[in-house]
Amino acid sequence: MTNFNTIKNICKKLGENNKPTYVVMSIAAVKGICRPTFTMMDKKEKPETKKYTALREGLTEVIAIPVYWGCGEMAAKFGKYVVSKAMDKKLAALEAKGEKYTPEVKEAMKKASIKKGQTGLMFIGVCTAALFVIPAVCSLVIKPIMNAIGLKAPDDNKKAQSNDKKLDITEGQKEEQPVKQIQTVQVPQALQQPIKPIEKPQMQTLFKGSASGMKVGGL
Amino acid sequence: MISAISKVITNPTLVSVAQNTNASVASETVLKSVGRPGFILIDKDIDPATKKYAAAKEFLYQATCLAIYMALVGPVFKNGAFKLAKKYIYKGTEGFDKFKGLNEYLAYHKLADKTLTNRTASLTKDHSIYKFDHDGLREDLMTKEKPNMYPHIKGAIELGSTIGSVLGLAILAPQVSHAFIHPALKFLGLEEKKSKPVDAVQSQPQQAQTAKVNEEAKQVDTKA
Numbered sequence: 555m556t557n558f559n560t561i562k563n564i565c566k567k568l569g570e571n572n573k574p575t576y577v578v579m580s581i582a583a584v585k586g587i588c589r590p591t592f593t594m595m596d597k598k599e600k601p602e603t604k605k606y607t608a609l610r611e612g613l614t615e616v617i618a619i620p621v622y623w624g625c626g627e628m629a630a631k632f633g634k635y636v637v638s639k640a641m642d643k644k645l646a647a648l649e650a651k652g653e654k655y656t657p658e659v660k661e662a663m664k665k666a667s668i669k670k671g672q673t674g675l676m677f678i679g680v681c682t683a684a685l686f687v688i689p690a691v692c693s694l695v696i697k698p699i700m701n702a703i704g705l706k707a708p709d710d711n712k713k714a715q716s717n718d719k720k721l722d723i724t725e726g727q728k729e730e731q732p733v734k735q736i737q738t739v740q741v742p743q744a745l746q747q748p749i750k751p752i753e754k755p756q757m758q759t760l761f762k763g764s765a766s767g768m769k770v771g772g773l
Numbered sequence: 774m775i776s777a778i779s780k781v782i783t784n785p786t787l788v789s790v791a792q793n794t795n796a797s798v799a800s801e802t803v804l805k806s807v808g809r810p811g812f813i814l815i816d817k818d819i820d821p822a823t824k825k826y827a828a829a830k831e832f833l834y835q836a837t838c839l840a841i842y843m844a845l846v847g848p849v850f851k852n853g854a855f856k857l858a859k860k861y862i863y864k865g866t867e868g869f870d871k872f873k874g875l876n877e878y879l880a881y882h883k884l885a886d887k888t889l890t891n892r893t894a895s896l897t898k899d900h901s902i903y904k905f906d907h908d909g910l911r912e913d914l915m916t917k918e919k920p921n922m923y924p925h926i927k928g929a930i931e932l933g934s935t936i937g938s939v940l941g942l943a944i945l946a947p948q949v950s951h952a953f954i955h956p957a958l959k960f961l962g963l964e965e966k967k968s969k970p971v972d973a974v975q976s977q978p979q980q981a982q983t984a985k986v987n988e989e990a991k992q993v994d995t996k997a
Contacts, residue, residue: 558862561932562925565858568935569928572792577935578801584943592947633782640779667783674782677791681801685808 574677575626578684579619586615606705613696618688622680625687629679630672637671638664789886794934795846798942802842806835826963833957837950838942845945846937851875854933858926868923871908878926881905885913885920 568576590608593599599607641664645655655663781787790796810828813819819827852875859869872878884892892914895901905911913920958964 561862565862565925565928565932567928568931569922569924569926572794572928572931574791574797577794577798577938580935580939581798581942584939588943589947636775637779637783640776643776667779670783670785670788671779673791674784674787677787677797677800678782680797681804684801684805685812689809689812 573626573673574680575622578622578680582615582618582622586612586619589615606700609703609705610696610700613699614688614692617691617695618683621688621691622683625679625683626676629675629682633671633673633675634668636675637668641667785886794931794938795851798846798934798938799839799842802835802839802942806832806839809835826958829958829961829963830954833954834946834950837953838946841941841946841949842938845941846934850933850937850940851930854929854936855926857933858929862929863925866925868926871910871923872926875930877905878923878930881910881914882922882927885922889918 589611593608593611594604596604645660645663649655790800810832813828813831814824816824855875855878863869872881884895887895896904896911896915905914955964
């Protein structure tokens with residue numbers, strides 16, 4: 555029964571005031587757990603690549619959650635300001651035409667419009683966050699964090715290795731290294747014989763046993 | 774300027790979409806499916822082939838998410854949440870017992886959101902004469918300025934949609950898209966099919982023959 559009371563309270567709150575930020579933050583939170591888990595469970599990838607990818611995915615969703623909330627709330631505050639100003643102008647114009655409203659009615663009309671405006675602009679804020687703000691923040695923040703942790707992208711590792719090789723060849727050549735002289739060894743006359751090239755065994759000579767001197771069966 | 778912005782953001786359609794989990798997630802997915810590939814294609818730092826591949830992959834992923842979402846969340850989770858709430862959570866509570874199903878409640882909620890004038894005009898049309906004519910629903914809609922919206926029913930439906938959205942987009946969509954995207958990209962010609970190297974295939978019999986000859990040569994050497 556306690557569990558149902560909690561669910562009933564959640565249902566009542568969602569029914570009265572469902573914000574667009576709730577569902578996107580929930581999706582981002584679950585993605586932040588599931589995506590890295592699925593990545594680490596992949597057996598086809600190298601461990602280093604898996605670690606890098608999983609951490610990157612986790613960081614993306616960790617960044618996404620506060621950005622969605624922040625953009626939604628900022629948009630809602632701006633919406634409140636805009637609608638409030640617009641309603642003041644509208645009510646002033648209606649009163650100038652001869653319409654009369656009590657302060658309670660004016661307050662109720664203003665409150666209803668502000669709630670609509672906040673919800674509408676919050677939705678626009680969440681869409682803006684998904685399309686522009688989150689990709690921008692991720693591109694600024696993720697790489698420095700990964701570098702600080704000490705994890706580099708697999709492509710960066712390969713580039714670093716190839717750069718190191720190039721450095722070995724091109725740099726440090728200012729000092730002239732002494733060239734090692736190869737000492738010639740004098741071979742005794744008896745061993746100075748022309749070196750015959752090694753003959754590859756041919757199908758016909760193997761069985762005939764002629765050129766190389768090999769005999770089939772030792773005879 | 775402020776009045777124009779206020780008109781846009783207080784538009785009933787926009788507010789309705791923003792407060793409806795199903796509609797807002799579907800709208801965001803459609804925007805992402807157009808916006809993200811668009812940003813990839815206008816990026817000048819990537820080469821054209823990579824841009825096409827990345828944009829196509831992103832579009833296919835978002836399209837898969839949308840298809841799963843529309844097929845799964847509405848029919849399964851919204852309906853399921855309404856029935857679960859009616860049968861177990863809110864058993865015997867006023868509200869759920871007045872509506873036969875999810876669609877009837879959603880139609881009632883849509884009308885209750887309108888002004889009294891518009892509501893009365895809709896309900897007096899020929900095809901709506903017998904609509905909601907039970908449990909005092911029609912009377913509420915025709916007479917009251919602000920009829921009962923039954924927020925707990927709406928909340929149960931939204932909770933079901935949220936759970937469905939999370940399961941569909943965070944868990945199911947990545948797995949389904951993984952199985953579907955690569956074949957689709959190969960079909961579009963943006964991803965090359967993996968084929969065995971031609972030289973290795975052709976020289977296999979030759980290699981076997983040479984190995985056999987070498988083995989025979991070794992046997993001859995030892996015997997000699």
